[in-house]
Amino acid sequence: MDQNQLKQAVAQAAVDYVLKKVDADSIVGIGTGSTANCFIDLIAKHKHLFQATIASSEGSAERLRSHGITVYELNAVSEVTIYVDGADEANARLELIKGGGAALTREKIVTAVANEFVCIADESKWVSHLGGFPLPVEVIPMARSHVARELVKLGGDPVWRENVVTDNGNLILDVHHLHPIGSACALEEKINHITGVVTNGLFALKPADILFLATQNGIVTHYPTK
Numbered sequence: 001m002d003q004n005q006l007k008q009a010v011a012q013a014a015v016d017y018v019l020k021k022v023d024a025d026s027i028v029g030i031g032t033g034s035t036a037n038c039f040i041d042l043i044a045k046h047k048h049l050f051q052a053t054i055a056s057s058e059g060s061a062e063r064l065r066s067h068g069i070t071v072y073e074l075n076a077v078s079e080v081t082i083y084v085d086g087a088d089e090a091n092a093r094l095e096l097i098k099g100g101g102a103a104l105t106r107e108k109i110v111t112a113v114a115n116e117f118v119c120i121a122d123e124s125k126w127v128s129h130l131g132g133f134p135l136p137v138e139v140i141p142m143a144r145s146h147v148a149r150e151l152v153k154l155g156g157d158p159v160w161r162e163n164v165v166t167d168n169g170n171l172i173l174d175v176h177h178l179h180p181i182g183s184a185c186a187l188e189e190k191i192n193h194i195t196g197v198v199t200n201g202l203f204a205l206k207p208a209d210i211l212f213l214a215t216q217n218g219i220v221t222h223y224p225t226k
Contacts, residue, residue, distance in 0.1 A: 001216060006122035010214035011038035014084050014120045017212070019046060021116070026050040027077050029110045030064060031085020032057040032103035035120050039084055040064055054080055056110050057103040058167050074113065083114035087121050087208075088133040088201070094119065094208040094224040095184045099136030099201030102166050108199050111206055119208035123215040131179030134159070135191075136201040138170050143196020150194045151175050154187070170198055 001009065022028060030040060030053050040060065044067035052070035054077065055061035061071045074080075085107055089097040096119060098104050111117050137158070139147045148158040156175035164172050181187055184204035191200040211222040 006214035007035045010120045013212045013219045022050040026081040029054045029080040029083030032101045033086045035086035056106040080114040084118045092225045096203040104201045119211045129180030131181040134174035137173045138198040147196045
C-alpha cells in the first residue's frame with residue numbers, strides 16, 4: 001500500500017474504535033492534517049451517532065461543516081469524549097511531535113480536555129527517538145528572535161516558517177538538529193518556560209493514550225510503554 005492507502009486504513013481503524021466509545025451525547029475532538037482529514041471524511045457517514053465535534057483548527061472545522069457535522073467551540077462544552085489526531089513522529093512511549101500543520105497549540109488544548117487521545121499514523125511516523133522531524137514552536141510575533149536565541153542555547157537550529165500565521169495569530173519556529181531527544185518531557189518543559197513561547201510540538205507530558213499505526217502488514221495497536 002502507498003502512504004495514502006495507509007492513512008485511509010488507519011483512519012478507518014480509528015472510526016471503528018470511536019464508534020464503540022460514543023453515544024448521542026458525545027463530543028468528538030478532531031485534529032488537523034492529512035490523516036485527520038481521512039478520519040473526518042470517514043466518520044461523516046456516522047455523524048448521527050454523536051452530538052457534535054470540536055476541531056483543532058479552522059481548516060478542520062470547515063471540512064467538518066462541509067459534511068454537515070456540527071462543530072462546537074471548546075468553551076461551550078464541559079468535556080470531550082475522545083480526541084483523534086495524527087502525528088509527525090511517535091515513539092514507544094507514545095510521546096509525539098506534532099505541529100507540521102501549525103495547529104499545535106489548539107491540538108494541545110483539545111488533548112488536555114479530552115478523556116482519551118487516540119493518535120493515528122502510518123509507519124513512516126514511528127521512530128525510536130524523537131527529533132528527526134523539526135520541532136515546531138509557536139511564538140508571539142514580537143518574541144521570535146528572542147525565542148530563537150534561547151532555542152540555540154538548547155542545541156537547536158530554529159528556522160522561521162515564513163508566510164505562516166497560526167489560527168491564533170502567532171508564528172512558528174521549526175527547530176532542527178535536536179535528534180535524538182533524550183527526555184522529551186524535560187525538553188517540553190524547558191521550551192515552554194521560554195518567555196514568548198506559546199507552546200511547542202512535543203506531546204510528552206501528556207502523550208497519546210493509544211496509537212493506531214498503519215503498516216504494510218496491517219494496523220498495529222500500541223499502548224505507551226514506561
